[in-house]
Amino acid sequence: MVLSPVRAALGYGATFAQAVQQRRLLRRPEVRAAALRQLYFTGVQALPYVALLAVLFGSVVVTLVLSFIGTDNEFALKEVVWGGIRELAPIATALIIVLRSSPAIASEVALMRLRHGIDSEVWRDAAQEDEVVLPRVVGVAVSALLLVVCFEYAAIAAALVAMSAVLDTPVLAQLAQFLGAAEWWQVPLSLGKGLIFGTGIAVIACYHGLHIDPQVKEIPKAVIAASVGSLAFVVLVDLMTALLVPA
Amino acid sequence: MTAIGRRALVAVSVALALAAALLAAIFSGHGAFSRSATLHFVTDSANGLTPGTAVKLSGFRIGAVSDLHLEPDLSVLVTLKIPLDDFQRLRADARAELRKEDVVQTATLEIHPGRSPEPLPADNPRIAFDRGRSISQTAQDLIDRLTPILEDVKALTGMLSDREHGLGPMLQESRSASRDLAATAAEIRALASETRTRLAKVGVQAQGTLGEATAAFSRLDQMAGKAEQSLVKLDQALPGLLLKISGTLDGVQEVVKDARTVSAAASESVPQALRDIQPAAKDAREIIRGVKQSWPIRNLVSAPASAAPSVDNDNTTVSHDSPGR
Numbered sequence: 001m002v003l004s005p006v007r008a009a010l011g012y013g014a015t016f017a018q019a020v021q022q023r024r025l026l027r028r029p030e031v032r033a034a035a036l037r038q039l040y041f042t043g044v045q046a047l048p049y050v051a052l053l054a055v056l057f058g059s060v061v062v063t064l065v066l067s068f069i070g071t072d073n074e075f076a077l078k079e080v081v082w083g084g085i086r087e088l089a090p091i092a093t094a095l096i097i098v099l100r101s102s103p104a105i106a107s108e109v110a111l112m113r114l115r116h117g118i119d120s121e122v123w124r125d126a127a128q129e130d131e132v133v134l135p136r137v138v139g140v141a142v143s144a145l146l147l148v149v150c151f152e153y154a155a156i157a158a159a160l161v162a163m164s165a166v167l168d169t170p171v172l173a174q175l176a177q178f179l180g181a182a183e184w185w186q187v188p189l190s191l192g193k194g195l196i197f198g199t200g201i202a203v204i205a206c207y208h209g210l211h212i213d214p215q216v217k218e219i220p221k222a223v224i225a226a227s228v229g230s231l232a233f234v235v236l237v238d239l240m241t242a243l244l245v246p247a
Numbered sequence: 248m249t250a251i252g253r254r255a256l257v258a259v260s261v262a263l264a265l266a267a268a269l270l271a272a273i274f275s276g277h278g279a280f281s282r283s284a285t286l287h288f289v290t291d292s293a294n295g296l297t298p299g300t301a302v303k304l305s306g307f308r309i310g311a312v313s314d315l316h317l318e319p320d321l322s323v324l325v326t327l328k329i330p331l332d333d334f335q336r337l338r339a340d341a342r343a344e345l346r347k348e349d350v351v352q353t354a355t356l357e358i359h360p361g362r363s364p365e366p367l368p369a370d371n372p373r374i375a376f377d378r379g380r381s382i383s384q385t386a387q388d389l390i391d392r393l394t395p396i397l398e399d400v401k402a403l404t405g406m407l408s409d410r411e412h413g414l415g416p417m418l419q420e421s422r423s424a425s426r427d428l429a430a431t432a433a434e435i436r437a438l439a440s441e442t443r444t445r446l447a448k449v450g451v452q453a454q455g456t457l458g459e460a461t462a463a464f465s466r467l468d469q470m471a472g473k474a475e476q477s478l479v480k481l482d483q484a485l486p487g488l489l490l491k492i493s494g495t496l497d498g499v500q501e502v503v504k505d506a507r508t509v510s511a512a513a514s515e516s517v518p519q520a521l522r523d524i525q526p527a528a529k530d531a532r533e534i535i536r537g538v539k540q541s542w543p544i545r546n547l548v549s550a551p552a553s554a555a556p557s558v559d560n561d562n563t564t565v566s567h568d569s570p571g572r
Binding site: 018032033036037039040047077109139142145146149150152153176177178179182183184187188190246 | 248249251253254255256258259262263266269270272274275276277297301308353492556
């Protein structure tokens with residue numbers, strides 16, 4: 001019971017390391033096509049959900065906070081707005097990927113393994129495994145980055161529009177305050193977190209999809225393990241980032 | 248490349264471009280693409296100051312703290328980065344003040360540009376620094392002011408809770424005093440009612456008296472008018488009267504003089520005449536008596552009436568048909 005998470009973590013690490021080692025496979029058109037497909041399904045198709053969450057956050061939370069604390073409040077802009085955007089964008093993106101893509105990837109990989117009747121010896125072949133893992137990892141990681149950018153823009157735009165409508169503040173003046181209160185490193189930090197979350201979720205989903213017994217009843221177990229493992233990974237990474245990176 | 252792949256590539260390209268634009272906007276908001284200048288000040292502590300602390304001029308954010316450096320003498324060299332245009336507004340006596348408006352708000356550096364005619368030198372842009380009053384200092388001041396007040400309140404509450412001279416006995420006494428006051432107030436109210444009644448009567452009487460006085464004054468006024476008219480007439484007639492009186496007095500004086508002369512003459516002749524007339528009168532009386540007694544004169548002449556003249560009639564009448572005659 002105690003060793004299970006450790007074993008899973010070691011497995012995640014090994015899968016990721018194997019994918020990085022076989023990065024040259026991206027030169028192959030079929031692998032790139034698979035990566036782009038994954039990017040489309042995980043990133044482009046999830047844009048409406050992320051945009052909706054971002055608009056809700058920007059128009060409701062940011063406007064409410066600034067109406068209470070003051071629109072010219074440096075602390076509110078820096079800590080609440082930009083802190084919220086910086087932290088919430090990768091988390092919201094990760095949750096959406098965990099909800100949508102992690103089960104899909106885990107079940108897809110598991111089904112691939114079952115349908116093709118590939119035995120464990122073949123799957124242990126690094127090349128075969130990386131043809132499955134690498135495009136998904138790349139696709140989900142870039143998708144996460146795309147969704148984080150989308151979240152930040154949508155949240156800021158919604159906040160500006162909502163504040164202009166509700167608090168009667170000029171949009172351009174408020175935008176200047178937003179940009180003045182922001183720190184440049186918050187953008188790469190949030191993008192980096194999104195990238196890490198996407199990579200981790202994809203690796204975990206692939207790992208659990210690959211490491212099932214060749215039985216149909218194992219697929220739900222793999223999906224559940226992938227979702228739980230992804231959530232645990234997101235929380236751990238976010239905690240480590242909060243500890244390592246000063247606010 | 249499939250359509251899905253193309254869409255994915257477009258989405259990624261747009262996302263990267265947007266991320267780059269966001270970064271550029273943030274850099275621009277911090278003045279990275281405009282000409283900037285640095286200035287610095289030295290303070291004994293970096294408390295409340297961090298790289299990125301907002302620098303404001305007249306309440307507008309113009310820059311930020313770019314560097315904090317601990318000097319060998321343990322003082323702190325704080326470097327500020329602001330736009331060149333704003334730097335040129337600063338005078339030689341410019342100073343920075345650390346402000347923290349409330350508990351939630353982060354500290355900001357407010358720059359006071361100064362009034363010196365000389366601008367801040369670009370080769371040594373060093374300004375003064377004032378830490379301002381922190382919230383803890385303000386709280387300490389408040390404590391210092393409130394402590395004696397609280398002690399007074401404590402002493403007051405102790406005094407009020409005293410069993411002999413405290414609030415309880417005081418309230419008891421005040422209750423009895425208020426009862427006495429209520430009785431006194433009732434008496435005063437009755438007295439006031441009675442006084443009001445009497446005053447009303449006096450008022451009625453005074454009103455009547457005033458009416459009579461007004462009528463008397465009216466009559467007096469009429470009399471005064473008449474007196475004034477009489478005086479006017481008298482004034483007009485007086486010179487003539489005085490002249491007449493003077494003439495009369497002259498005449499009287501002459502008459503008196505004549506009378507005195509006549510009386511002097513009479514004082515000599517009248518006594519002699521009276522002495523001479525007595526035998527003649529006596530003779531006349533005897534003649535008359537003889538005539539009366541002689542017929543027919545005795546029936547023609549009656550004796551004189553003895554009745555007094557009537558009061559109601561100015562003409563004194565003498566009754567000729569006296570019943571006794």
